Amino acid sequence: MRTRTKPLLREWEWQAGAACRGMDSSVFFSPPGERGPARREREEAARAICRGCPVSGPCGRFARESRQYYGTWGGRTEGERRSRELTPERRARPATAR
Template sequence: MRARTKPLARVWEWQGDAACRGMDGSVFFSPPGERGAARREREEAARAICRTCSVSGPCGRFAQESQQYYGVWGGRTEGERRVR
């Protein structure tokens, strides 16, 4: 019996409407060694973008379901996603 899978395009189609589309990913992912105020400021800048995004819900669900360990997805940091 074959497992039923979603077509790949459906898994990613929400990205077409993402507020971050085409942006530099460094806003959403921390560089090595980033800590303290610098990390909090970058994460808040990423969250500000996510707050304007019409697909932050699907983005956050994708990150949770696919176990994205790094970055801000759907307005939530990796630490916030681990709590759930």
């Protein structure tokens, strides 16, 4: 029996170069009840890390393709990803065209 270990590892390789690797995930994910200025400040701190990250593109694609509903991924918050998915032109297209 052969496994797909090496190809599977290549699919996740981008994570090794992530600026957030080893960081506390609380920078990227909001605690329960976080609102207002505290949330905006935390999200901006996460975006600042993502701006300097060499793998923010693959990270953002991963979040979009795997439908990560929470957290900041590739410099985009859950609200930003959701609003991008719900733009009028995306809503107008049939699901099969996506």
